[in-house]
Amino acid sequence: GESVGLHLPTLSVQEGDNSIINCAYSNSASDYFIWYKQESGKGPQFIIDIRSNMDKRQGQRVTVLLNKTVKHLSLQIAATQPGDSAVYFCAEKSPQAGTALIFGKGTTLSVSS
Amino acid sequence: GAVVSQHPSWVICKSGTSVKIECRSLDFQATTMFWYRQFPKQSLMLMATSNEGSKATYEQGVEKDKFLINHASLTLSTLTVTSAHPEDSSFYICSAKPRLAGDDEQYFGPGTRLTVT
Numbered sequence: 706g707e708s709v710g711l712h713l714p715t716l717s718v719q720e721g722d723n724s725i726i727n728c729a730y731s732n733s734a735s736d737y738f739i740w741y742k743q744e745s746g747k748g749p750q751f752i753i754d755i756r757s758n759m760d761k762r763q764g765q766r767v768t769v770l771l772n773k774t775v776k777h778l779s780l781q782i783a784a785t786q787p788g789d790s791a792v793y794f795c796a797e798k799s800p801q802a803g804t805a806l807i808f809g810k811g812t813t814l815s816v817s818s
Numbered sequence: 819g820a821v822v823s824q825h826p827s828w829v830i831c832k833s834g835t836s837v838k839i840e841c842r843s844l845d846f847q848a849t850t851m852f853w854y855r856q857f858p859k860q861s862l863m864l865m866a867t868s869n870e871g872s873k874a875t876y877e878q879g880v881e882k883d884k885f886l887i888n889h890a891s892l893t894l895s896t897l898t899v900t901s902a903h904p905e906d907s908s909f910y911i912c913s914a915k916p917r918l919a920g921d922d923e924q925y926f927g928p929g930t931r932l933t934v935t
Contacts, residue, residue, distance in 0.1 A: 737922050741926075746909075746929070746931070747928055747929060748822075748824075748911050748926040748927050748928045748929045749862070749911070749926045750926075751925075751926075754922070794861060794862065798922065803867070804850060804867075804915055804922075804924065805852060805864050805867055806852075806864070806913075806924070807864065808854075808861045808862040808863075808864075809861065810861055811860075811861055
């Protein structure tokens with residue numbers, strides 16, 4: 706599978722590979738994190754979330770890992786499919802910001818078959 | 819459930835005119851709605867937080883007199899771009915927080931593509 710140690714704007718993988726997308730968040734007080742998928746010309750689509758009292762959460766084909774020590778979040782997609790091609794954003798929420806989400810830089814995932 | 823719509827989905831207007839974008843929560847009441855702006859190949863930037871029945875809270879650097887926000891009901895918020903200029907061309911996205919949900923829930927609309935010529 707392909708992995709990205711630091712945030713990179715693009716990631717290209719083959720169908721069936723595992724993908725890892727990374728995100729560095731800014732606020733150590735943030736207590737809630739979400740990964741979104743955005744297809745061209747559409748709004749963000751919720752993928753998976755995690756609270757700061759956890760370090761791992763699994764969904765269907767997706768896993769989110771949270772490392773609060775280095776303020777790092779990652780999204781792992783198993784058996785990546787062409788339909789997974791999109792831009793992926795992490796977002797964080799901190800108590801000081803109320804209920805507003807702060808979005809990180811996106812990563813464009815391209816899956817070739 | 820939890821569907822948010824935006825209207826129009828795309829709009830082209832001439833420089834100097836104003837354009838209104840609607841954000842509706844279709845199957846829930848939203849006490850809070852958020853407006854984001856997204857330039858091509860960039861992330862979503864929060865513009866303002868809109869609470870029903872009160873004035874919107876704008877993020878630093880966002881001109882409140884240029885981007886008028888009205889949240890007159892629990893299902894509708896509007897963003898009016900006044901005296902639009904080509905640099906206002908962007909993808910505008912709203913999200914809505916359900917009235918009876920926890921603080922972490924919010925749902926995004928499909929976005930509105932604004933092109934100012």
